[in-house]
Amino acid sequence: xxxxxxxxxxxxxxxxxVNDEYEMVxxxxxxxxxxxxxxxxxxxIAKVCKEAMAQAGVTIKDIFSVGIGxxxxxxxxxxxxxxxxxxxxxxxxxxxxxxxxxxxxVYVDNDANCAALGEAQAGSGHGAKDFIAVTLGTGVxxxxxxxxKIVAGVNNAGGECGHSVIVVDGEPCTCGRKGCWEAxxxxxxxxxxxxxxxxxxxxxxxxxxxxxxGGKVDGRTAFDAMRRGDIAGIKVVDAYVKYVACxxxxxxxxFQPETICIGGGICNEGETLLRPLRRYIDSERYSVYSKIQxxxxxxxxxxxxxxxxxxLLGD
Numbered sequence: 001x002x003x004x005x006x007x008x009x010x011x012x013x014x015x016x017x018v019n020d021e022y023e024m025v026x027x028x029x030x031x032x033x034x035x036x037x038x039x040x041x042x043x044x045i046a047k048v049c050k051e052a053m054a055q056a057g058v059t060i061k062d063i064f065s066v067g068i069g070x071x072x073x074x075x076x077x078x079x080x081x082x083x084x085x086x087x088x089x090x091x092x093x094x095x096x097x098x099x100x101x102x103x104x105x106v107y108v109d110n111d112a113n114c115a116a117l118g119e120a121q122a123g124s125g126h127g128a129k130d131f132i133a134v135t136l137g138t139g140v141x142x143x144x145x146x147x148x149k150i151v152a153g154v155n156n157a158g159g160e161c162g163h164s165v166i167v168v169d170g171e172p173c174t175c176g177r178k179g180c181w182e183a184x185x186x187x188x189x190x191x192x193x194x195x196x197x198x199x200x201x202x203x204x205x206x207x208x209x210x211x212x213x214g215g216k217v218d219g220r221t222a223f224d225a226m227r228r229g230d231i232a233g234i235k236v237v238d239a240y241v242k243y244v245a246c247x248x249x250x251x252x253x254x255f256q257p258e259t260i261c262i263g264g265g266i267c268n269e270g271e272t273l274l275r276p277l278r279r280y281i282d283s284e285r286y287s288v289y290s291k292i293q294x295x296x297x298x299x300x301x302x303x304x305x306x307x308x309x310x311x312l313l314g315d
Contacts, residue, residue, distance in 0.1 A: 001064040002056070004016070004017055004063055005306075005308055005309070007068075007306040008041075010085040010086065012030065013029060013031075013041070013045055014027070014028070014029040015049045016052055016311070017055075022121065022122035027052055041086070042093070042100060049101060060102055065314030066106045066314075067109070068106075069110065069114030069307075069309065070110065070111055071111055073157045074110055078094025079093065094107070094108050107314050109310070109313055110143070112133070112141040112143045115135065115305040116309065117308075117312050118306060118312065119131070120145050121312055128257070128258040129148045130145065130255065130258045131258060131259050131260075132161070132251055132255060137186065139162055144158070144161070162185075164247065165179040166180075166181050166184060166243070166250075171189075185243045185246075185247055187219045187264060189243070190222065193222070193236050193239065195217055197235065198210070200232070205232075205233065206222065209221050209225060219266045222240070223272065244277060248260060249280070249284045252281060252285050252287075253286045258294065259294065262274070267299060274296055277296055
């Protein structure tokens, strides 16, 4: 069967025709170009879907289902209740796609859930039924899959692991609360931690690295300094890894998933990040004597995870 998966992002709209082997046999994209009305954006969504079908040499009659992953909160009727970066409030996404594409089999979900589903089935999960995807980016995105199904909760907004609290009355989070995992484990948090260490250690090699990077502190700064034996870089990375591990340990102990995959630019560090994470988790997990343990791996699909996962929403 052929399905269409759509990733509605703040920067680009991407649609692809996906086959049963999770291959994208036709793909198209266009800038989201916000701020615009929902009608204008969904006109463009329909346009890229048709372009992807044309590239694949098929029509809507050949498509089994259409799925779309979107930022924000989505209810069970396929309405995007709120998506701040798109300016959406109560946008009937399912209805608008049915109207524009002429297909009834349409599904709408949060983009992080779609990415988790894509990684679970076609990427790092290798078909795992109990799987969690965590993305360390501007925030900490996550999707939880148990027994092959996305954990949605009563209001269809479950699985927001980044807003579990790991430090009571801790650092302020963008959500308005304090001590969220996101406030310590996101790439944004790592950059803030790096800047604080640079102020404390004026002789740190991080100053040299930032100067060579055009004055920009990024997620690589502390890791690069650590590799050069810089004490400040070592301290930043060690603290950051512990913060990431703290949230992962909670997920392992609560859900006991087969696999947790870690995505986001920081994961380009590969085993430099994953090896100490596994070590901390092994020492703190509750099921220390169990023969089967959760695997901690790097995400494999990159930006394609959300598209493939969206295509699988109708399965």
